[in-house]
Amino acid sequence: MKYLPLAIALLCTTAFAQQNTTNVNSTAPADIEINKTLSGDDVKEANADFLLNADHGALIQTTGEILVKLEGNVDFDSFNEKHHLTITQAYGAFYILKSKNGTDLNQVIEELQLMPQVLSATLATANMSIEAN
Amino acid sequence: MAFKKTLIASSLVLAGSLSSIASVQAQEFPLYGDDPLVDQQWHLKNTGQTAFSKSGGIAGNDLDIDFAHAMGIKGRGITVSVIDTGLETDHPDLSPNVVAGSINFLEGDIGYPVDNHGHGTAVGGLIAAEDNNKIGGRGVAPDANLIGFNYLFAQDDTNWLLSHGVSADWRALDRFTDPRVFNQSYGWTPNSPLKHNYSADPSLEMNDTVMQDVSLDSHWGRGATYVKSAGNSFQRYNTNLFGIRFQVLPRENNNYYDNNGLPFHNANVTHTNTNFWNLVISATDANGKVASYSSVGSNVFFAAPAGEFGSDSPAMVTTDLSGCDQGSNVLGNTRNGLHGGNELDPNCDYQGTMNGTSSAAPNTAGAIAVVMSANPGLSARTVRDLLVKTARKTDPDNSGVDLAFENADGDMVSYNAIPGWQTNAAGYHFHQYYGLGAVNVDGAVQKALFTSASLPKLQITDWQQTIANVAVPDASVVGVETKATTNDDVTIEAVQVKLNLDHQRIRDLSIELISPSGTRSVLMSARTGFLSLGGTGYEDSMLMSTHFYGESSKGEWTLKVVDTDKGDSATILWDYGTNIYRVNNYNNLELGVVKDWSIRFYGHK
Numbered sequence: 001m002k003y004l005p006l007a008i009a010l011l012c013t014t015a016f017a018q019q020n021t022t023n024v025n026s027t028a029p030a031d032i033e034i035n036k037t038l039s040g041d042d043v044k045e046a047n048a049d050f051l052l053n054a055d056h057g058a059l060i061q062t063t064g065e066i067l068v069k070l071e072g073n074v075d076f077d078s079f080n081e082k083h084h085l086t087i088t089q090a091y092g093a094f095y096i097l098k099s100k101n102g103t104d105l106n107q108v109i110e111e112l113q114l115m116p117q118v119l120s121a122t123l124a125t126a127n128m129s130i131e132a133n
Numbered sequence: 134m135a136f137k138k139t140l141i142a143s144s145l146v147l148a149g150s151l152s153s154i155a156s157v158q159a160q161e162f163p164l165y166g167d168d169p170l171v172d173q174q175w176h177l178k179n180t181g182q183t184a185f186s187k188s189g190g191i192a193g194n195d196l197d198i199d200f201a202h203a204m205g206i207k208g209r210g211i212t213v214s215v216i217d218t219g220l221e222t223d224h225p226d227l228s229p230n231v232v233a234g235s236i237n238f239l240e241g242d243i244g245y246p247v248d249n250h251g252h253g254t255a256v257g258g259l260i261a262a263e264d265n266n267k268i269g270g271r272g273v274a275p276d277a278n279l280i281g282f283n284y285l286f287a288q289d290d291t292n293w294l295l296s297h298g299v300s301a302d303w304r305a306l307d308r309f310t311d312p313r314v315f316n317q318s319y320g321w322t323p324n325s326p327l328k329h330n331y332s333a334d335p336s337l338e339m340n341d342t343v344m345q346d347v348s349l350d351s352h353w354g355r356g357a358t359y360v361k362s363a364g365n366s367f368q369r370y371n372t373n374l375f376g377i378r379f380q381v382l383p384r385e386n387n388n389y390y391d392n393n394g395l396p397f398h399n400a401n402v403t404h405t406n407t408n409f410w411n412l413v414i415s416a417t418d419a420n421g422k423v424a425s426y427s428s429v430g431s432n433v434f435f436a437a438p439a440g441e442f443g444s445d446s447p448a449m450v451t452t453d454l455s456g457c458d459q460g461s462n463v464l465g466n467t468r469n470g471l472h473g474g475n476e477l478d479p480n481c482d483y484q485g486t487m488n489g490t491s492s493a494a495p496n497t498a499g500a501i502a503v504v505m506s507a508n509p510g511l512s513a514r515t516v517r518d519l520l521v522k523t524a525r526k527t528d529p530d531n532s533g534v535d536l537a538f539e540n541a542d543g544d545m546v547s548y549n550a551i552p553g554w555q556t557n558a559a560g561y562h563f564h565q566y567y568g569l570g571a572v573n574v575d576g577a578v579q580k581a582l583f584t585s586a587s588l589p590k591l592q593i594t595d596w597q598q599t600i601a602n603v604a605v606p607d608a609s610v611v612g613v614e615t616k617a618t619t620n621d622d623v624t625i626e627a628v629q630v631k632l633n634l635d636h637q638r639i640r641d642l643s644i645e646l647i648s649p650s651g652t653r654s655v656l657m658s659a660r661t662g663f664l665s666l667g668g669t670g671y672e673d674s675m676l677m678s679t680h681f682y683g684e685s686s687k688g689e690w691t692l693k694v695v696d697t698d699k700g701d702s703a704t705i706l707w708d709y710g711t712n713i714y715r716v717n718n719y720n721n722l723e724l725g726v727v728k729d730w731s732i733r734f735y736g737h738k
Contacts, residue, residue: 034382034389034707043384046706046714057324057372057664063289069335088291090303092346094339096290120335126288129321129373132218132252133362133491 058129065124066097066105072117079115083108096124162203166265169477173450173485174270175419176259176438176496177202184440184447185470185485190419194527195438196273196496200575201503208261208274208502210509214312215257215495216296217319219248220281225482226262226269226452227254227279234280234311236295238287246281251453251460253281255487256318258452259495260502269483270450273499273574276506280312285319290336297340298347298357309351313505313513315359316498317411318491320403322370322428324381324664326639327404329631329675337404344410348513349591356513360498361411362490364428366398370662372706379706381662384715389705394534395550396565397662400430407432407677409627409735412501412517415566416440416493419447421527423566427490431646431654431678432627433568434517435524437493437500443469443486450485451492457481500574507578512587514626519577519584521682524570526554526562533565536659538697541608548610548697550643550659558650559624559683565655568679589737594621594686596631598731605636605694605725612643612695615727622687623736628678630656630732634694636670636725639663640717641698646678649688654680659697662704664716670725686734694727 066085070093080086084103089096099105105123112121164171164178171177173184179195201207212232222231222245235246248254257272257279264275282296295301297315299308331338348356364370368390369382383392400406406413416427416439423429424439440448450471454460457474461484466472469485504516511519534551554564563569601615628646636642643659656676703718 032380032709034380034705034713043703043705043713043715045718046716055373056327057374058321059373059376065290067290067335067339069338087303089294089299089301091294091299091308091339091343094335094342096294098291120332122335124290124336127321128288129371130285130288130319131321132250132285132319133365133489133494 058127060125061128063124063126064098064105066109066112066121067124068095068097068112068121069093069119070095070117071119074115074117093119162199164199164202166271167267168264168269168271169267170270170450170483175447176449177271177273179419182447184419184443184450186443186447187445190447191421194417194419194421196500196572196574197525197576198273198500198503198574201507201578206503206507206578207264208277208499208506211274211314211502211505212278212280212312213260213274213314213316213498213502214296215253215260215279215281216284216315216317217253217256217281218250218285219246219253219283220257220279221248221254221454222246222281224254224452224455226266227257229263229266230261230277230279232278232280236282238283238292246283248283248454249286252318252491253283254454254460255449255451255484256316256491256495257281259449259487259492260316260499262452269452269478273496274502274506277499277502290339293340294343297343298351299343309347313352313357314498314501315357316495317359317361318494320362320364320405322364322366322372322398323402324372326402326663326671326674328673329404330673341408341410344408348410355511358501358513358517359411360494360501361406361413362494363400363406363413363415363430363433364398364403365426365489366428367396367426370398372664377708379708381664382705382707383660383662384705385702392660393536395536395658395660396429397660398428399658399661400428401432401657401676402661404675407629407675409629409677412497414490414493414497415568416490417527417571421571422531423528424488427493429566431565431656431676431680434679435497435520435569435572436527436567437496437572439490439492439496440488442488448485449487449492450483451487453482453484455480455482460484461486497572500572503574504577504581508581508584511581511584514591515584515587516577516581518588519580520572521561521569523573523576523580525573527567527571529554531564531566536697538608539700540610541606541699546610548643548659548695550697551655552653555652557652557681557684558648561682563680565658569682592623592736592738594623594734596731596733598729600729601727603727605642605696605727607696607721607724608699609696612693613727614691614693615730616689616691617732618689619686619732621734622685623734623738625681625684625686625734625736627735628681628732630676630692630730632671632674632676632730633728634671634725635728637721637723638717638719639670640704641696641721642725643695643697644676645693645695647691647693648681648684649690650684652681652684654678659695664704686736690732692727692730694725696725
């Protein structure tokens with residue numbers, strides 16, 4: 001939001017009253033179009049920094065999961081008990097852990113990364129920009 | 134009706150030859166049965182009907198499915214998974230085909246995958262609405278089994294696994310679930326190229342691993358197929374910047390939405406679309422042409438019907454959330470003639486405005502279920518191969534798009550940015566808009582009935598890297614080429630390229646891959662709506678092409694990069710309110726550089 005003081009770029013018109021706030025488009029998004037009668041002079045330049053978005057335009061949220069990749073076997077039982085975690089799913093070398101009671105997951109990840117059999121431990125995220133097509 | 138089916142089947146058996154089957158299959162059959170809306174389902178049999186819109190399409194532009202349905206080959210025994218907003222499993226036209234396996238992620242229980250939106254229910258109806266039951270229309274595979282997941286409202290890694298073919302008991306030895314077809318009518322459009330890096334994104338590695346295992350090893354080695362919508366961003370797309378939702382659109386020649394006829398989004402931008410395991414589908418309208426919104430690209434495998442918006446021209450007629458107070462068909466909605474309590478659907482259980490590549494994907498998923506049911510012993514890859522061999526050249530006169538631009542010397546030049554239909558060295562037709570062609574169910578069913586052996590084991594070659602470090606001349610149709618020779622000799626099913634390329638305005642660039650046989654595939658079309666501004670360009674970005682299907686991988690491959698703009702054409706960001714910003718309107722100050730690229734092949738010996 002800190003880049004939004006693009007005051008010079010603001011253009012006030014009621015022609016753009018339509019909003020598209022739903023996260024799921026039941027149909028292809030062709031209904032909502034910019035007012036084509038506006039001339040190029042109505043359009044202002046954006047701040048370059050505004051576009052340097054590491055998430056490529058995605059709306060990213062954490063899911064409350066930790067995704068762990070293992071090399072070999074790890075006994076998660078005592079670790080999970082200590083941190084109040086549970087294994088919600090696993091596949092091959094990947095395990096998904098979830099907190100039962102709001103444990104600080106960043107702290108857990110730091111501890112996991114110190115374990116010799118753990119190849120990676122990351123805070124899982126969901127891309128909320130994924131929509132029905 | 135039963136007599137006719139028996140007669141047809143008997144005559145086929147007596148004739149006993151492929152050519153006689155082909156002769157019968159080429160004939161037209163009615164869609165037998167009592168489904169009051171089936172006459173308006175143009176994707177099943179296009180007669181030029183309006184589908185309750187103001188105009189009709191062109192007869193014949195459909196899935197070519199009448200012969201399969203007449204033969205009673207309609208998906209029996211094949212389970213299709215709807216990974217979506219949910220599935221109204223007690224809908225009267227879906228419930229007969231619903232089997233165990235659905236999950237309601239919103240409430241964390243097995244069973245009813247509540248659909249609070251309606252999209253998944255519409256998708257489910259396209260796949261497997263029951264036929265001959267005196268209500269509504271029918272699905273492409275009306276005998277197939279259905280399960281559903283409301284994954285789009287509960288996205289996390291756990292739910293991804295459970296909805297994409299992995300069973301809940303993670304200690305079990307056999308983790309594969311029942312579906313042989315997974316429909317994914319969802320996606321997103323990144324505003325700049327993504328990095329394909331397992332270290333940085335272990336979730337991507339996990340997903341790719343699961344999809345590979347399920348695709349190749351499930352169902353006793355016959356595998357399953359993931360079907361994926363290409364995207365709806367031919368003209369524009371949405372992006373989020375610092376929590377604000379913007380529409381991104383082109384502006385050329387002083388006109389909004391003018392991109393010189395070129396697609397604004399390329400399906401190769403979305404990294405899950407560059408995954409070999411996803412069968413990426415573009416959308417056609419009722420005239421057999423690319424739908425106005427459909428994302429396209431070299432990674433598109435097939436095209437399938439989806440339609441336009443159901444008001445001026447046909448969309449899909451399919452199931453809707455039951456009742457006139459929810460879903461797309463509600464009282465007071467007159468956008469489509471079926472809506473608001475039509476006598477053929479007084480309870481508003483169906484709709485006529487479903488569209489998008491969200492519809493093209495389930496129509497293909499249903500088609501695959503039908504072909505699989507014709508010969509369940511074939512591997513999923515073989516079914517895909519049969520669909521390639523029989524795909525139809527839709528919109529056959531489409532000549533692509535030539536882009537005129539002023540080159541660095543000040544001369545106007547023309548560049549063939551989107552080629553028309555081409556034929557590769559193995560004899561397969563392909564087009565950026567339609568992949569290897571439009572799905573032809575009857576043709577594939579015919580081949581499936583007479584195919585006894587599946588394709589040989591899939592070969593995935595190692596990445597072969599080429600260090601290039603060559604400059605891309607600005608605004609030059611000549612471009613720059615870099616070459617790599619491979620000794621791997623497989624019959625290609627798909628090619629992936631991983632690219633590192635620095636450029637300050639990558640929307641200027643067209644990236645082509647040319648095979649040893651001379652087949653030219655545009656991996657990334659010029660004037661794609663990237664928002665990069667002073668960024669680094671492509672960094673370990675994955676691109677895929679299906680255009681070399683059937684060719685040999687052995688020999689010299691050429692990567693060609695062409696910069697098509699030195700001017701000040703712009704990209705527009707609109708916040709759906711009063712704010713409009715112009716970006717990308719300065720040419721690159723430095724020449725771009727192709728640093729390195731890697732190539733690998735999926736195919737068989």
